[in-house]
Amino acid sequence: MTKRNTNLKSEPFVLRPVGKDYLWGGSRLNDDFSKQIAMEPLAETWECSTHPDGPSLVGSGRYEGRTLSEVLKENPQYLGTHPRTKGELPILIKFIDAKQDLSIQVHPDDEYARIHENGSLGKTEMWYVLDASKDASLIYGFHHDVDRETLRKSLLEGTVEKYLQKVKICKDDVFYIEAGTVHAIGAGALIAEIQESSNLTYRMYDYDRIDKNGQKRPLHLEKALQVADLKGRESPRQPMRVLKYKRGYATELLCRCRYFQVERLLINTERCRQMAVFRTESNSFQVFLCIGGCGVLFDEIGTRINFFKGDCIFVPADSVPFWIHGRAQMLVVGC
Numbered sequence: 001m002t003k004r005n006t007n008l009k010s011e012p013f014v015l016r017p018v019g020k021d022y023l024w025g026g027s028r029l030n031d032d033f034s035k036q037i038a039m040e041p042l043a044e045t046w047e048c049s050t051h052p053d054g055p056s057l058v059g060s061g062r063y064e065g066r067t068l069s070e071v072l073k074e075n076p077q078y079l080g081t082h083p084r085t086k087g088e089l090p091i092l093i094k095f096i097d098a099k100q101d102l103s104i105q106v107h108p109d110d111e112y113a114r115i116h117e118n119g120s121l122g123k124t125e126m127w128y129v130l131d132a133s134k135d136a137s138l139i140y141g142f143h144h145d146v147d148r149e150t151l152r153k154s155l156l157e158g159t160v161e162k163y164l165q166k167v168k169i170c171k172d173d174v175f176y177i178e179a180g181t182v183h184a185i186g187a188g189a190l191i192a193e194i195q196e197s198s199n200l201t202y203r204m205y206d207y208d209r210i211d212k213n214g215q216k217r218p219l220h221l222e223k224a225l226q227v228a229d230l231k232g233r234e235s236p237r238q239p240m241r242v243l244k245y246k247r248g249y250a251t252e253l254l255c256r257c258r259y260f261q262v263e264r265l266l267i268n269t270e271r272c273r274q275m276a277v278f279r280t281e282s283n284s285f286q287v288f289l290c291i292g293g294c295g296v297l298f299d300e301i302g303t304r305i306n307f308f309k310g311d312c313i314f315v316p317a318d319s320v321p322f323w324i325h326g327r328a329q330m331l332v333v334g335c
Helices: 070-072 111-116 150-158 220-226
Strands: 013-016 018-020 043-050 093-097 105-107 125-132 135-142 163-167 172-176 183-185 189-196 202-205 245-246 249-256 261-268 276-278 286-299 304-308 311-316 322-334
Touching: 013 105, 013 304, 043 286, 043 311, 093 286, 105 220, 125 249, 135 172, 150 220, 172 220, 172 249, 189 322, 202 220, 249 322, 261 286
Parallel strands: none
Antiparallel strands: 013 311, 018 043, 043 093, 093 189, 105 183, 105 202, 125 172, 125 189, 135 163, 135 183, 245 249, 249 261, 261 322, 276 322, 286 304, 286 311, 286 322
């Protein structure tokens, strides 16, 4: 049994991401977020991850240089008591730069993944649009109900796009993509993605593209057909969002589901003598992802983190109180 380091205070620490060079990526994660990752293209950065396909590193504090997976294994209390944790980080947070269209794909739910993918989690996700070109769009399910044989034939013939629902996107949009939803991020989108801790993607159609090795990327047609929701969907509408103001900051709920909760936090203490004070409760960690501006986070035991656009900070459950000063926008993710 892992020994709990209960004598240590639960102070926040910075995370450092791992990059992914998928063929559809661009350069904005380096250009706009100063990631300094030597990949071209740089399609994704996994900002908060314990997944073996891309674990984050701790970038500050006593655990600097170690993987987040190792730190949480040694300190399971950092995750909190929420049933979703079960001793492991249940979420994965990414930045995504889609210079080209992503493949048309679908993710399985937890039950299918548990049975058919060696006990893995499924993948429900949420997208927050950080920026979008004038004509950027995404694919979200089907216009009308389709049957599996019709879908199979259209995928093999390359005509599937006529059945898919395309939705124009704008900066600040939010989309909830439940497991089983056929979807794709379109070219020109810069996205923050919050998802279950899973890397299961069943690629259905990839426009016959060739990768850097001169090969077509593999498709997962049969599994995709088993998990895809084939019913027609209404075009997704943006949810009603209400800002709640406190001295020095405001919050708005973006998404609450069984897998995660996401809020947008707007910090502005430049004209306010009282700085914004926070702490996590015992039930859940929180992750603060800076999507604009900059500031400083500090606490009563000497932690001081200067953060900038693109930075990611992990706050263990039952943390010491901490203050944030500056002018910034952040996504706050927990269970």
